[in-house]
Amino acid sequence: MDEDLKAIDMKPLFFPKTIAVIGVSKNKVSGLKFVLANYMSGYVESGGKVFPINPKYKEIEGYKIYPSLFDPEVPDIDLAIIAVPAENVPNVVRDCGKKRVKFAIIFSSGFGESGLEDLEIELRKAVKEVNKYTRFIGPNCLGVHNPYSKVCYYPGSVICPGNVSYVSMSGGHTGRLSHWLVSQGTGVNNIVSIGNSVDLTAIDFVNYFREDPVTKVIALYLESIPDGRKFMKVLKETTKIKPIIIWKGGQTEEGQKATKSHTGGLAGSIEMWKAMAKQTGVILADHFEFFADAVTAFSVKYKLPKDEKVCILACGGGIAIEYSDLCIKNGLKIPELSEVTKKELGEVFPPVNTSFTNPVDLGEYGYIPYNFDKALRIVAKDPNISSILFVREAERFVLFQNVLGIPNMEKITIDLMNETTKLIDKPLFCSTSPNSQEVEHYTYRYTFKEKMLKIDVPVSDLIANTCRIIKEMVAYNNYLKRNAKVV
Amino acid sequence: MDEDLKAIDMKPLFFPKTIAVIGVSKNKVSGLKFVLANYMSGYVESGGKVFPINPKYKEIEGYKIYPSLFDPEVPDIDLAIIAVPAENVPNVVRDCGKKRVKFAIIFSSGFGESGLEDLEIELRKAVKEVNKYTRFIGPNCLGVHNPYSKVCYYPGSVICPGNVSYVSMSGGHTGRLSHWLVSQGTGVNNIVSIGNSVDLTAIDFVNYFREDPVTKVIALYLESIPDGRKFMKVLKETTKIKPIIIWKGGQTEEGQKATKSHTGGLAGSIEMWKAMAKQTGVILADHFEFFADAVTAFSVKYKLPKDEKVCILACGGGIAIEYSDLCIKNGLKIPELSEVTKKELGEVFPPVNTSFTNPVDLGEYGYIPYNFDKALRIVAKDPNISSILFVREAERFVLFQNVLGIPNMEKITIDLMNETTKLIDKPLFCSTSPNSQEVEHYTYRYTFKEKMLKIDVPVSDLIANTCRIIKEMVAYNNYLKRNAKVV
Numbered sequence: 001m002d003e004d005l006k007a008i009d010m011k012p013l014f015f016p017k018t019i020a021v022i023g024v025s026k027n028k029v030s031g032l033k034f035v036l037a038n039y040m041s042g043y044v045e046s047g048g049k050v051f052p053i054n055p056k057y058k059e060i061e062g063y064k065i066y067p068s069l070f071d072p073e074v075p076d077i078d079l080a081i082i083a084v085p086a087e088n089v090p091n092v093v094r095d096c097g098k099k100r101v102k103f104a105i106i107f108s109s110g111f112g113e114s115g116l117e118d119l120e121i122e123l124r125k126a127v128k129e130v131n132k133y134t135r136f137i138g139p140n141c142l143g144v145h146n147p148y149s150k151v152c153y154y155p156g157s158v159i160c161p162g163n164v165s166y167v168s169m170s171g172g173h174t175g176r177l178s179h180w181l182v183s184q185g186t187g188v189n190n191i192v193s194i195g196n197s198v199d200l201t202a203i204d205f206v207n208y209f210r211e212d213p214v215t216k217v218i219a220l221y222l223e224s225i226p227d228g229r230k231f232m233k234v235l236k237e238t239t240k241i242k243p244i245i246i247w248k249g250g251q252t253e254e255g256q257k258a259t260k261s262h263t264g265g266l267a268g269s270i271e272m273w274k275a276m277a278k279q280t281g282v283i284l285a286d287h288f289e290f291f292a293d294a295v296t297a298f299s300v301k302y303k304l305p306k307d308e309k310v311c312i313l314a315c316g317g318g319i320a321i322e323y324s325d326l327c328i329k330n331g332l333k334i335p336e337l338s339e340v341t342k343k344e345l346g347e348v349f350p351p352v353n354t355s356f357t358n359p360v361d362l363g364e365y366g367y368i369p370y371n372f373d374k375a376l377r378i379v380a381k382d383p384n385i386s387s388i389l390f391v392r393e394a395e396r397f398v399l400f401q402n403v404l405g406i407p408n409m410e411k412i413t414i415d416l417m418n419e420t421t422k423l424i425d426k427p428l429f430c431s432t433s434p435n436s437q438e439v440e441h442y443t444y445r446y447t448f449k450e451k452m453l454k455i456d457v458p459v460s461d462l463i464a465n466t467c468r469i470i471k472e473m474v475a476y477n478n479y480l481k482r483n484a485k486v487v
Numbered sequence: 488m489d490e491d492l493k494a495i496d497m498k499p500l501f502f503p504k505t506i507a508v509i510g511v512s513k514n515k516v517s518g519l520k521f522v523l524a525n526y527m528s529g530y531v532e533s534g535g536k537v538f539p540i541n542p543k544y545k546e547i548e549g550y551k552i553y554p555s556l557f558d559p560e561v562p563d564i565d566l567a568i569i570a571v572p573a574e575n576v577p578n579v580v581r582d583c584g585k586k587r588v589k590f591a592i593i594f595s596s597g598f599g600e601s602g603l604e605d606l607e608i609e610l611r612k613a614v615k616e617v618n619k620y621t622r623f624i625g626p627n628c629l630g631v632h633n634p635y636s637k638v639c640y641y642p643g644s645v646i647c648p649g650n651v652s653y654v655s656m657s658g659g660h661t662g663r664l665s666h667w668l669v670s671q672g673t674g675v676n677n678i679v680s681i682g683n684s685v686d687l688t689a690i691d692f693v694n695y696f697r698e699d700p701v702t703k704v705i706a707l708y709l710e711s712i713p714d715g716r717k718f719m720k721v722l723k724e725t726t727k728i729k730p731i732i733i734w735k736g737g738q739t740e741e742g743q744k745a746t747k748s749h750t751g752g753l754a755g756s757i758e759m760w761k762a763m764a765k766q767t768g769v770i771l772a773d774h775f776e777f778f779a780d781a782v783t784a785f786s787v788k789y790k791l792p793k794d795e796k797v798c799i800l801a802c803g804g805g806i807a808i809e810y811s812d813l814c815i816k817n818g819l820k821i822p823e824l825s826e827v828t829k830k831e832l833g834e835v836f837p838p839v840n841t842s843f844t845n846p847v848d849l850g851e852y853g854y855i856p857y858n859f860d861k862a863l864r865i866v867a868k869d870p871n872i873s874s875i876l877f878v879r880e881a882e883r884f885v886l887f888q889n890v891l892g893i894p895n896m897e898k899i900t901i902d903l904m905n906e907t908t909k910l911i912d913k914p915l916f917c918s919t920s921p922n923s924q925e926v927e928h929y930t931y932r933y934t935f936k937e938k939m940l941k942i943d944v945p946v947s948d949l950i951a952n953t954c955r956i957i958k959e960m961v962a963y964n965n966y967l968k969r970n971a972k973v974v
Contacts, residue, residue, distance in 0.1 A: 028890060029851065086839075110839045113804075156886075170805025176922045183924040223808065249808040252815035258808045258846050287813060287951060288920075317600075318657025321710065321736040321745045326774060328739035352573075352597045359745050364516065399643075403515065433775075435663045437670040437933060443926050464774060 097130020141195030162187025394448030584617020628682030649674025
């Protein structure tokens with residue numbers, strides 16, 4: 001087998017039986033937080049063992065502290081977390097090797113990213129000496145989270161298992177995508193913050209995630225990559241099997257300059273990244289909101305549209321125009337519907353305040369879930385279109401319930417759509433088109449979106465993102481048609 | 488005075504003493520809703536009088552119904568709402584003229600936008616006959632709303648007075664921006680949905696809003712404009728005094744095609760609109776979220792940045808890079824800070840996990856409101872920059888309150904900023920950088936944003952919008968420098 005594509009067994013990292021936290025102190029933002037995180041998350045309760053280490057203490061907040069990794073009471077360690085001052089890290093790295101710790105996360109920062117190049121050189125030397133025994137994540141990182149094993153890097157993490165595996169060079173962006181996915185019920189699988197990556201890089205994790213059956217979609221936040229040739233090869237091999245979405249931080253010269261003091265790598269131009277994405281079938285994101293929406297869309301049992309031809313189903317002329325503008329700007333097409341489709345729509349909806357050309361304006365009657373469902377089924381049969389983009393303003397369900405006298409509009413909508421998506425082969429995309437920021441209205445959108453994702457319909461508040469996701473899904477489909485047979 | 492710039496007295500429209508609703512029936516989505524709206528909003532309670540008219544009824548839902556506009560009990564009418572079937576509209580229009588009604592809103596649709604060109608021609612003829620007595624809004628529109636007079640077009644409208652006046656060709660987009668502004672506490676002033684505009688057009692309203700002292704910012708959603716030359720003249724005259732933000736619906740060929748069945752006008756290419764915006768100092772929006780954020784930013788007591796040079800204040804390297812990318816992509820500059828600034832920041836913040844070049848990464852210590860306030864004051868003095876873009880993740884206040892032991896972090900942040908904005912002359916822009924969709928976290932962001940707007944700091948969840956707003960404000964400032972002296 002090709003060495004570049006060989007996956008390291010990362011079970012001891014994501015499903016450790018034992019965790020040592022080296023450098024706990026009374027400061028809750030350093031080592032102690034890992035101890036608390038893993039006690040609070042249920043890791044210890046489900047049989048995991050945590051060994052806090054610091055020769056200066058015997059006990060902190062009721063936890064027994066061990067003097068050293070080599071204390072006779074400390075067993076074999078799957079995962080060590082190194083949270084000591086930067087200058088001590090190289091020695092602790094060597095200790096991890098000596099102890100035959102399987103994986104170690106270097107939480108400490110203050111290396112190349114802070115201009116301390118000498119210390120980073122020393123660290124890299126120490127890592128090289130022992131990495132046949134121990135593999136390292138970091139420095140300058142948060143480490144790993146897995147809701148199945150309940151390993152956590154932050155106390156109070158919500159355990160929400162999903163199928164998204166994520167590697168990030170930024171600690172902030174690690175938490176951000178992860179919280180976002182958890183908060184919408186999508187959940188996560190393997191989450192890893194890799195910081196400066198002196199040993200294991202995104203490449204190693206992508207190789208592991210490719211083979212991991214629970215991972216259905218791979219998300220990466222990267223500022224640089226150490227080996228472009230190898231990375232390309234690994235991406236190509238992986239996108240044939242599951243989608244990869246990369247948010248490249250530092251897309252502009254100024255942004256790249258800032259990456260230097262952040263994770264310290266060499267960034268490469270955005271043109272290079274774009275070319276790489278095109279050649280490997282990777283979806284490229286350029287800001288958080290799109291990144292999060294794209295990862296979400298691929299985390300459901302998605303259908304890939306066969307081409308750019310979209311049917312827009314709206315209630316209201318203004319919104320139909322807005323969606324048309326955004327589809328076209330994002331490279332999609334809004335072809336004329338067949339005469340049969342128009343005729344059938346005309347049998348369900350009145351002629352005034354409606355329009356049966358594409359974009360379709362169903363008028364106020366389109367708010368009635370039964371009528372809307374009929375419209376979905378009618379347009380889905382049209383040979384001129386390949387996907388359906390529709391609006392459901394969940395925040396107005398209660399208003400329309402009262403006006404139209406249909407109680408429980410949300411439930412009816414979801415139930416009908418759940419049946420309909422199974423009967424039609426064209427993908428559906430939903431946009432909620434927010435009207436109000438009030439908490440009550442937000443809550444309607446929020447619960448509706450969660451339910452739509454559960455029935456595998458991609459949904460977003462931001463129509464521009466949805467249009468771009470449709471376009472990226474078409475591109476990914478085309479990429480697979482050209483390349484997947486090679487598998 | 489130039490006839491093109493003459494403002495019609497619209498007091499009887501926005502502050503009517505009497506309203507006639509012609510064509511009430513038991514159907515709650517037609518005429519009756521205007522009656523209900525104005526009873527429920529407090530219009531009647533504050534002395535306004537509503538006269539529902541229909542010869543077929545004597546009473547509906549406890550309201551007395553009058554047989555005709557010419558009934559002796561119906562007094563002089565400031566505002567009539569015409570909600571009869573399209574084919575009867577021309578006759579009712581003539582009746583309004585005969586009765587010397589001052590303004591009439593034609594709510595009915597089914598004219599040019601539905602392909603019924605003949606009926607629209609007849610309507611235009613009738614309007615022309617009587618518009619020396621009566622001025623008309625619509626057809627195919629919602630009409631007007633004013634929270635000061637409590638005139639409403641929808642039952643249950645929240646009365647929230649503000650300084651934004653808004654004209655929209657789409658009923659849906661009328662409600663959308665209006666709800667959005669009300670839901671964030673910004674409120675609205677004169678709101679008008681004009682539909683196909685057979686008589687009064689956006690031009691007439693802009694002329695009125697220019698003279699209206701309560702209006703501080705003008706928002707327009709337009710799909711077409713009847714008289715480009717006159718419109719340009721009016722825009723030029725107005726932007727010298729107050730900002731105008733236009734969302735152009737139908738920016739693409741397909742979008743324009745869709746406007747035909749919506750409001751029926753001739754749209755003009757987006758290039759033409761862009762050229763017009765540049766020549767008149769108008770800010771052009773291309774989707775709802777930017778439109779809403781831009782209107783909001785101009786609704787506060789804003790300061791215009793003198794040029795593109797922005798200082799980014801972030802907590803976290805990933806976010807600093809994200810904001811740098813988006814600033815540069817939106818045509819802004821992130822210049823190097825002066826040595827004095829870097830030195831002073833170094834006196835407040837530690838050297839590890841921070842970066843004092845622009846973008847500034849304040850690290851975790853930047854979450855402490857007192858430190859953050861010091862950073863604001865330090866960078867505000869830097870001669871190399873003209874505005875400050877900063878991050879406050881309101882949803883994490885509670886978390887950091889507990890970690891850092893600072894209770895009431897939101898209040899301290901707002902109070903300090905309220906003092907600081909008064910002392911510094913450079914504009915501040917805030918981004919909330921959402922991490923979580925949970926209702927609890929959303930609520931923290933929502934209340935924080937409302938409070939930031941109250942102390943006149945523009946704020947948004949969407950960083951791309953904020954960057955674009957800064958750029959547009961710089962452009963508007965440059966426009967004013969070149970043109971405002973002509974006033």
